[in-house]
Amino acid sequence: MKRLSNDVLTQRPTLPEKIVQFGEGNFLRGFIDWMIHQMNKQGLFNGSIVAIQPTPHGRILPKLARQDYLYTTVLRGIQENQVIDQAEVVTSISRGINPYSDWQEVLSLAQNKDIQFIFSNTTEAGLAYKEEKYEPETAPPSFPGKLALFLYERFQSAQGDPNSGFYIFPCELVENNGDLLKEIVLKVSQDFGFPEAFRSWIESANHFYNTLVDRIVTGFPKTNGEVEAFYNTFHYEDELLTIGEPYHLFVIDGPITMEELLPFQQVGLNIQWTSVKPFRELKVRILNGLHTMMYAIGLLKGKETVLEVMEDNALRAMIDHCLQQEIFPVLETSDEEKAVFAESVIQRFLNPFNHHQLSDIGLNGLSKFRVRVLPTLLDYIEKYHQVPEILSYSFAASLLYYRVHYYEGDTAYGQWKGKTYPLKENNETLKFLEQAWQNYDDTSEKMEAVVNTILENQTLWEKNLNKVPTLKKKVIHFLSKLLADSSS
Ligand SMILES: NC(=O)c1ccc[n+]([C@@H]2O[C@H](COP(=O)([O-])OP(=O)(O)OC[C@H]3O[C@@H](n4cnc5c(N)ncnc54)[C@H](O)[C@@H]3O)[C@@H](O)[C@H]2O)c1
Ligand SMILES: O=P(O)(O)OC[C@@H](O)[C@@H](O)[C@H](O)[C@H](O)CO
Numbered sequence: 001m002k003r004l005s006n007d008v009l010t011q012r013p014t015l016p017e018k019i020v021q022f023g024e025g026n027f028l029r030g031f032i033d034w035m036i037h038q039m040n041k042q043g044l045f046n047g048s049i050v051a052i053q054p055t056p057h058g059r060i061l062p063k064l065a066r067q068d069y070l071y072t073t074v075l076r077g078i079q080e081n082q083v084i085d086q087a088e089v090v091t092s093i094s095r096g097i098n099p100y101s102d103w104q105e106v107l108s109l110a111q112n113k114d115i116q117f118i119f120s121n122t123t124e125a126g127l128a129y130k131e132e133k134y135e136p137e138t139a140p141p142s143f144p145g146k147l148a149l150f151l152y153e154r155f156q157s158a159q160g161d162p163n164s165g166f167y168i169f170p171c172e173l174v175e176n177n178g179d180l181l182k183e184i185v186l187k188v189s190q191d192f193g194f195p196e197a198f199r200s201w202i203e204s205a206n207h208f209y210n211t212l213v214d215r216i217v218t219g220f221p222k223t224n225g226e227v228e229a230f231y232n233t234f235h236y237e238d239e240l241l242t243i244g245e246p247y248h249l250f251v252i253d254g255p256i257t258m259e260e261l262l263p264f265q266q267v268g269l270n271i272q273w274t275s276v277k278p279f280r281e282l283k284v285r286i287l288n289g290l291h292t293m294m295y296a297i298g299l300l301k302g303k304e305t306v307l308e309v310m311e312d313n314a315l316r317a318m319i320d321h322c323l324q325q326e327i328f329p330v331l332e333t334s335d336e337e338k339a340v341f342a343e344s345v346i347q348r349f350l351n352p353f354n355h356h357q358l359s360d361i362g363l364n365g366l367s368k369f370r371v372r373v374l375p376t377l378l379d380y381i382e383k384y385h386q387v388p389e390i391l392s393y394s395f396a397a398s399l400l401y402y403r404v405h406y407y408e409g410d411t412a413y414g415q416w417k418g419k420t421y422p423l424k425e426n427n428e429t430l431k432f433l434e435q436a437w438q439n440y441d442d443t444s445e446k447m448e449a450v451v452n453t454i455l456e457n458q459t460l461w462e463k464n465l466n467k468v469p470t471l472k473k474k475v476i477h478f479l480s481k482l483l484a485d486s487s488s
Helices: 026-030 032-041 060-066 103-111 143-157 177-191 196-205 226-234 256-260 277-300 306-310 313-330 335-349 365-372 374-384 389-401 427-437 444-455 471-487
Strands: 017-022 048-052 071-079 082-090 093-097 117-120 167-170 211-214 217-219 242-244 249-252 271-273 406-408 411-416 419-423
Touching: 017 032, 017 093, 017 143, 026 032, 026 071, 026 217, 026 242, 032 048, 032 082, 060 093, 071 226, 082 226, 093 103, 103 143, 117 143, 143 177, 143 196, 167 177, 177 196, 211 277, 249 277, 256 271, 277 306, 277 313, 277 335, 277 365, 277 374, 277 389, 277 471, 306 313, 306 335, 313 335, 313 374, 313 389, 365 374, 365 389, 374 389, 389 411, 389 471, 411 427, 427 444, 444 471
Parallel strands: 017 048, 017 117, 048 093, 071 242, 117 167, 249 271
Antiparallel strands: 071 082, 211 249, 217 242, 406 411, 411 419
């Protein structure tokens, strides 16, 4: 069978490059690139995207290049009682650049005046400040470093023209992502010794927008036989087949007048040009909160996907209880808004087509717990002076899932009921966890010592959790229960 390429898709539009995108992962392909494709299809944007690989060891860009930057998006789910099952070849990416081998190509792009928009999704780890050296001939390691040099090249080539800046939309799931990216780029520019005039131009000529994105994109199919079934229907192979749900929401804290340049709403996409804050609290605490709360519990109970968790009566009852009794009471949004959003989330989790792997959700699970679950848990304790049962149980489950049993090379491994699995978290966190569990020997004193050490780590939790009344006791209790379960 042929691979997807220009030979397979013979009618492909050639459009001027207008967007630079840092990242080429599942989410950008299933969300932003798909949206640009929708606008192009209706002749309302007429521009293409250049994707820049954000890390040195990218596996996605070579695959995209082999397919002439084409890939298929499959959106499947149930909306308003209707089954939606659509496959479409997305043509919005014109090419990709590996900045580690072609940095000059990236800089040339910065000089192209047609490029007006910058999108990114480099995960939470990518939208972060790193101290790095200015080397004009090579790509800086970090995403903000690359962006700073990209902007500097534009500034110089346009001789500081106040109309030459970019519209910048970071899509990382980080609070105030636009403000944060601007702050980091300014800091990097200072580190690099760039002139004050450039830094003023960053502030005055560029627009950094805070955004919130929402669509469950599970990426390449992982269940047995699924890929082959798709290929047989398409009559081509596609290594970058991207699966997601039909639901999508993109909130951008920018003026509606931006629709003149980016006509998202005009093509019927679910875009809101408004403040992100209320959407963020609902989405992160309910949708991402439930995901993060369930992954370790589910995996430790032998489940593999969100759907399997939702279809298990006991686990489903636990999730409903957590939502109603532990998350809802501490959210400030109105009861009606909470209920409507939560119901839609439950329906999305029950999407029969959605094989969302718990192990994917569990990547960087402790960092996610800190941002997506811990605030709810702490708010609850503050409000009710008692520890919420399910959230603290899920905390214990996450800690146990992330118990480092051994290292092989640079990879840390966890173990549960005889099964071994690789752990992906910040390296320092994993080293710390390995140490914390090192002397554990099944006794309650040692368990208390382990939990004490983990909870007091302020780098992990941003506060000493041993000072939170009775949390430690609950976590010890649930960890002991889970450990007993693991040996039964
Ligand atoms: N998949 C979803 O359903 C979904 C939905 C909404 C938001 N998101 C957000 O999108 C992010 C990416 O998800 P994905 O499904 O596309 O994952 P992915 O693994 O397919 O892509 C991750 C991208 O981030 C880059 N990256 C990883 N670490 C980096 C670092 N330290 N510096 C710079 N770049 C780095 C990778 O090179 C790749 O381009 C997640 O962090 C998530 O918060 C995902
Ligand atoms: O993508 P992650 O790994 O940051 O988080 C896992 C899921 O919670 C997340 O992808 C959601 O499905 C998504 O945020 C929905 O918009």
